[in-house]
Amino acid sequence: MSETVRELSVQLGDRSYPIMIGEGLLEARDLTPFVTGSQVMVVTNDTVAPLYLDKARGCFPGKQVHSVILPDGEQFKEWQTLNRIFDGLLEQQHTRKTTVVALGGGVVGDMAGFAAACYQRGVPFIQIPTTLLSQVDSSVGGKTGINHPLGKNMIGAFYQPKAVLIDTRTLQTLPPREVSAGLAEIIKYGLIRDTGFLAWLEDNMEALVALQPAELAEAIYRSCACKAEVVALDEREGGIRAILNLGHTFGHAIETYAGYGNWLHGEAVGTGMLMAAELSCLEGMISRADCDRVRRLVARAGLPEKPPVGMTADDFMKLMAVDKKNVDGQLRLVLLKAVGDAFVTSDADPDNLATTFSRFCTPAA
Amino acid sequence: MSETVRELSVQLGDRSYPIMIGEGLLEARDLTPFVTGSQVMVVTNDTVAPLYLDKARGCFPGKQVHSVILPDGEQFKEWQTLNRIFDGLLEQQHTRKTTVVALGGGVVGDMAGFAAACYQRGVPFIQIPTTLLSQVDSSVGGKTGINHPLGKNMIGAFYQPKAVLIDTRTLQTLPPREVSAGLAEIIKYGLIRDTGFLAWLEDNMEALVALQPAELAEAIYRSCACKAEVVALDEREGGIRAILNLGHTFGHAIETYAGYGNWLHGEAVGTGMLMAAELSCLEGMISRADCDRVRRLVARAGLPEKPPVGMTADDFMKLMAVDKKNVDGQLRLVLLKAVGDAFVTSDADPDNLATTFSRFCTPAA
Numbered sequence: 114m115s116e117t118v119r120e121l122s123v124q125l126g127d128r129s130y131p132i133m134i135g136e137g138l139l140e141a142r143d144l145t146p147f148v149t150g151s152q153v154m155v156v157t158n159d160t161v162a163p164l165y166l167d168k169a170r171g172c173f174p175g176k177q178v179h180s181v182i183l184p185d186g187e188q189f190k191e192w193q194t195l196n197r198i199f200d201g202l203l204e205q206q207h208t209r210k211t212t213v214v215a216l217g218g219g220v221v222g223d224m225a226g227f228a229a230a231c232y233q234r235g236v237p238f239i240q241i242p243t244t245l246l247s248q249v250d251s252s253v254g255g256k257t258g259i260n261h262p263l264g265k266n267m268i269g270a271f272y273q274p275k276a277v278l279i280d281t282r283t284l285q286t287l288p289p290r291e292v293s294a295g296l297a298e299i300i301k302y303g304l305i306r307d308t309g310f311l312a313w314l315e316d317n318m319e320a321l322v323a324l325q326p327a328e329l330a331e332a333i334y335r336s337c338a339c340k341a342e343v344v345a346l347d348e349r350e351g352g353i354r355a356i357l358n359l360g361h362t363f364g365h366a367i368e369t370y371a372g373y374g375n376w377l378h379g380e381a382v383g384t385g386m387l388m389a390a391e392l393s394c395l396e397g398m399i400s401r402a403d404c405d406r407v408r409r410l411v412a413r414a415g416l417p418e419k420p421p422v423g424m425t426a427d428d429f430m431k432l433m434a435v436d437k438k439n440v441d442g443q444l445r446l447v448l449l450k451a452v453g454d455a456f457v458t459s460d461a462d463p464d465n466l467a468t469t470f471s472r473f474c475t476p477a478a
Numbered sequence: 479m480s481e482t483v484r485e486l487s488v489q490l491g492d493r494s495y496p497i498m499i500g501e502g503l504l505e506a507r508d509l510t511p512f513v514t515g516s517q518v519m520v521v522t523n524d525t526v527a528p529l530y531l532d533k534a535r536g537c538f539p540g541k542q543v544h545s546v547i548l549p550d551g552e553q554f555k556e557w558q559t560l561n562r563i564f565d566g567l568l569e570q571q572h573t574r575k576t577t578v579v580a581l582g583g584g585v586v587g588d589m590a591g592f593a594a595a596c597y598q599r600g601v602p603f604i605q606i607p608t609t610l611l612s613q614v615d616s617s618v619g620g621k622t623g624i625n626h627p628l629g630k631n632m633i634g635a636f637y638q639p640k641a642v643l644i645d646t647r648t649l650q651t652l653p654p655r656e657v658s659a660g661l662a663e664i665i666k667y668g669l670i671r672d673t674g675f676l677a678w679l680e681d682n683m684e685a686l687v688a689l690q691p692a693e694l695a696e697a698i699y700r701s702c703a704c705k706a707e708v709v710a711l712d713e714r715e716g717g718i719r720a721i722l723n724l725g726h727t728f729g730h731a732i733e734t735y736a737g738y739g740n741w742l743h744g745e746a747v748g749t750g751m752l753m754a755a756e757l758s759c760l761e762g763m764i765s766r767a768d769c770d771r772v773r774r775l776v777a778r779a780g781l782p783e784k785p786p787v788g789m790t791a792d793d794f795m796k797l798m799a800v801d802k803k804n805v806d807g808q809l810r811l812v813l814l815k816a817v818g819d820a821f822v823t824s825d826a827d828p829d830n831l832a833t834t835f836s837r838f839c840t841p842a843a
Contacts, residue, residue, distance in 0.1 A: 192557055196626075203628035206799075231596075234623060234634045258599060261561075263568035269599045270635065 119334040123253055123341045125273060132252050132277040134333050136326040139165060139241065139280040144172040147239055147276040150210030153178045156198055156225035157216040158185040161243055164286055169216045169241055179205045183221065190220045190260050198228040209233040218244035219251050219378065226257030230272035240274045243283040245295025246379045249336035252277045254344050265365060281329045289415065294379025296321060296414035299332050301386060302339040304407065305356045308453030310335050318413045356455040359447040360385030366432035370424050383416030388473055393449040395465040403452045423477035426470035484699040488618055488706045490638060497617050497642040499698050501691040504530060504606065504645040509537040512604055512641040515575030518543045521563055521590035522581040523550040526608055529651055534581045534606055544570045548586065555585045555625050563593040574598040583609035584616050584743065588634070591622030595637035605639045608648040610660025611744045614701035617642045619709050630730060646694045654780065659744025661686060661779035664697050666751060667704040669772065670721045673818035675700050683778045721820040724812040725750030731797035735789050748781030753838055758814040760830035768817045788842035791835035
């Protein structure tokens with residue numbers, strides 16, 4: 114095991130924290146050094162609990178450990194379900210010295226993190242992400258929150274964990290679609306600012322799809338390191354951090370159109386990145402060959418290459434207009450100046466945007 | 479007007495902000511220098527809206543101003559009502575550059591502030607407190623949040639405003655019970671660390687009860703300054719800030735026993751301070767004469783001196799055990815080492831606590 118353990122420190126001044134990555138860590142690590150009080154509340158869902166809840170409890174020897182098991186699914190990322198965490202904390206009389214632990218994917222992490230941010234105005238928080246997407250996305254950045262009927266992630270907080278533990282062995286039980294969804298975000302890091310990593314991914318995509326532990330640990334480490342660099346430059350998302358949203362504006366529109374939970378977030382981001390690459394090509398910034406290179410890598414990761422059948426340009430425009438990345442009503446998009454160099458613009462040519470939609474949208478039969 | 483305008487800067491590094499205090503400020507001040515975007519959402523309630531909403535709108539010339547009018551009352555300080563603020567922001571397509579303005583008392587301030595803290599993970603916030611209690615309490619400290627059926631203020635955030643505007647003229651429409659409730663918190667500042675202010679209050683209590691503008695501005699200024707000093711020393715309530723809770727552990731028990739909204743927060747704090755003074759006297763820290771001095775000042779402010787009839791020592795103990803000021807299960811209380819010198823202790827003698835309850839509790843007839 115030891116040869117594949119990697120550790121990364123996310124540098125945020127007095128809120129810096131470690132990310133520990135390796136195979137079998139859930140059975141090997143004592144997390145009590147990151148717990149200040151005597152109480153721990155593990156938040157998980159009904160898919161993850163039978164697989165890993167007992168192992169996660171084992172990370173906190175000598176502590177009083179309770180758990181809240183939420184229903185699994187993005188559709189439950191809303192207030193009523195969040196409130197079950199508060200119910201559990203209050204029923205078990207957890208004080209403001211309790212530690213909340215998120216055990217699961219991005220939805221569990223977002224909800225447990227937001228609950229930790231709000232419970233008694235903020236208690237410590239530890240993440241044990243068990244999906245590839247959450248390992249490379251939610252581990253860094255401190256974004257937590259829930260959805261509102263009128264928009265995704267509209268209610269939340271920036272809140273940093275005390276530590277993140279990533280056990281790559283948890284990926285063995287992950288459905289292949291979710292592995293692909295995680296790979297979409299991993300590809301994104303290569304595309305936005307790390308051509309070396311992008312080339313590495315082109316060499317190792319099959320090993321990642323086959324869940325080879327050493328390659329997984331490397332890809333997760335490099336993804337988290339890339340995101341940590343960007344976030345350290347811009348913790349509260351005023352500037353450069355926006356490049357992390359490559360593919361997300363198109364992607365959020367796809368997710369909303371399909372209905373929460375029908376398309377995985379990473380799947381929508383995968384298609385969204387292809388649309389962003391196409392628009393970048395039409396804008397004359399990247400070559401057609403670069404555009405194809407992105408498409409091949411996304412395809413090898415097992416990701417969809419088109420939006421849902423029947424989704425139109427109008428659907429996109431309407432759904433993108435309420436995306437929160439828009440400042441004062443302007444449509445802001447992340448595009449590629451080059452492969453490995455993303456930037457934010459409000460100046461995409463509307464004709465090129467229309468052409469992008471026409472090339473990607475498939476009319477209903 | 480100008481002779482009674484006072485301004486105070488709350489020092490919190492890059493989150494420092496001004497508190498402007500004076501008669502008629504709501505009609506005189508342009509608050510747009512504190513607004514970065516083009517949108518403003520004023521959150522108020524159905525009691526305050528007919529009196530001051532138009533005037534508050536006038537503080538934001540040239541901005542797109544919307545409003546959300548909540549039902550008035552502590553019982554509405556919960557998720558469903560909070561969500562009406564999010565509904566309003568999303569329905570009116572407010573972006574992350576919007577500014578949320580709280581116009582009203584503590585409940586409106588807590589909810590609007592928490593909504594600002596959570597909307598798109600945080601948008602700017604301005605407070606226009608219109609009750610004496612909220613002017614001297616919510617103006618400083620950044621506490622926001624809502625209640626949970628199992629406890630008051632259990633869900634919330636520390637979140638600082640960009641500015642606070644206090645128009646003492648709004649107190650002319652405040653019911654006398656609410657003036658007294660505000661005076662309870664004002665007395666508290668004298669008791670915890672400002673004997674000079676306490677003596678000033680003993681000289682000016684009748685002027686305050688009569689809502690004399692100059693005396694009100696002075697009392698509000700000195701209260702906010704006192705709280706700002708304590709909060710600057712301890713923004714997130716790890717240490718000295720706890721002295722601000724003088725009377726609050728007893729007070730919260732009274733409020734919960736009486737049912738939210740039946741006792742005003744300040745009324746409960748007033749009685750709670752008398753209980754804390756009594757216990758301090760029994761513990762041998764302050765004299766019986768000091769204890770009577772506190773009682774007289776509280777009585778002159780028009781505050782109740784006893785808990786609700788029928789509330790027993792057992793009721794207190796049970797309700798105080800879930801108070802969030804308790805760390806790891808220990809009952810922590812704020813007591814007086816001397817008049818003007820409060821401290822936190824977990825070591826109050828249980829017999830003296832029992833004697834305090836026996837002297838304050840009145841059996842049901």
